[in-house]
Amino acid sequence: MDIYEKAAGILLKAKKAVAFTGAGVSAESGIPTFRDPGGIWEKFEPEEIGTVPALLRTAKNNPDLIRRFLLDTVKVFEKSKANPAHLGVAKLEALGIVASVITQNIDGLHIDAGSQTVFEVHGSLFRARCLSCGQRFPLDRAALFKRAHEALDDEAGFRIENMTRILPSCTCGGLTRPDVVMFGESVQQLEEAFQATTACDVMLILGTSGVVYPAAACPEQAYRAGAKLIEINPRESCFGPIVDVFIKTSAATAMPLLMQLVESR
Numbered sequence: 001m002d003i004y005e006k007a008a009g010i011l012l013k014a015k016k017a018v019a020f021t022g023a024g025v026s027a028e029s030g031i032p033t034f035r036d037p038g039g040i041w042e043k044f045e046p047e048e049i050g051t052v053p054a055l056l057r058t059a060k061n062n063p064d065l066i067r068r069f070l071l072d073t074v075k076v077f078e079k080s081k082a083n084p085a086h087l088g089v090a091k092l093e094a095l096g097i098v099a100s101v102i103t104q105n106i107d108g109l110h111i112d113a114g115s116q117t118v119f120e121v122h123g124s125l126f127r128a129r130c131l132s133c134g135q136r137f138p139l140d141r142a143a144l145f146k147r148a149h150e151a152l153d154d155e156a157g158f159r160i161e162n163m164t165r166i167l168p169s170c171t172c173g174g175l176t177r178p179d180v181v182m183f184g185e186s187v188q189q190l191e192e193a194f195q196a197t198t199a200c201d202v203m204l205i206l207g208t209s210g211v212v213y214p215a216a217a218c219p220e221q222a223y224r225a226g227a228k229l230i231e232i233n234p235r236e237s238c239f240g241p242i243v244d245v246f247i248k249t250s251a252a253t254a255m256p257l258l259m260q261l262v263e264s265r
């Protein structure tokens, strides 16, 4: 049997599938994976900006590096929009096949595509968290990018204090930070993610190599709980031995073909 038909057959029998996604899903939205060539960590050192203490140190010693890092990041994310992989996952949820999405991405594109139940275990760039009261609130993309350019575009006039104007303050008056998980910080919504994983009957693994723990433990956990596993990845990953169907291509290429089969039954 064709692997696409096999995958579609598994999905059509699913009642509470989970989509588990990583950087590969957003690669075709123009967001390079952080570790790959062209990714953020090729131009910037995690030791300089990847942790909160490093960020504060660099802000003091080399503010222009922070400015360039943030501006590069903004330019990547403002061009990005949901691709057929995100749209396919959202459609599977609308059809009652997928119950939730667990993503390691911080780009908010699953929510943009219409997915309703999304666990963003590494946080989201499009959410702020109050440093005083801990409240989280969503950020409007266009408004965020506009403020970022106002603060970052002018190299000569840049002051590190400008950074505090990029994010709105909290209703309590406190300063906020992007609600993304930096190196050394604990992942978010892990309990919800593991609950969904243990309860799922099918896991659709998209564009993740499975190296970043603890989130990468999800497929193994789903497998042990008896779920069928479908993996779509352009490269072999560490999940090989436990998956039922492996489609070796990008999620954005495979999902439209798979969705055609799912929707035609």
Ligand SMILES: [Zn+2]
Residues within 6 Å of the ligand: 130, 131, 132, 133, 134, 135, 170, 171, 172, 173, 174
């Ligand atoms: Zn607050």
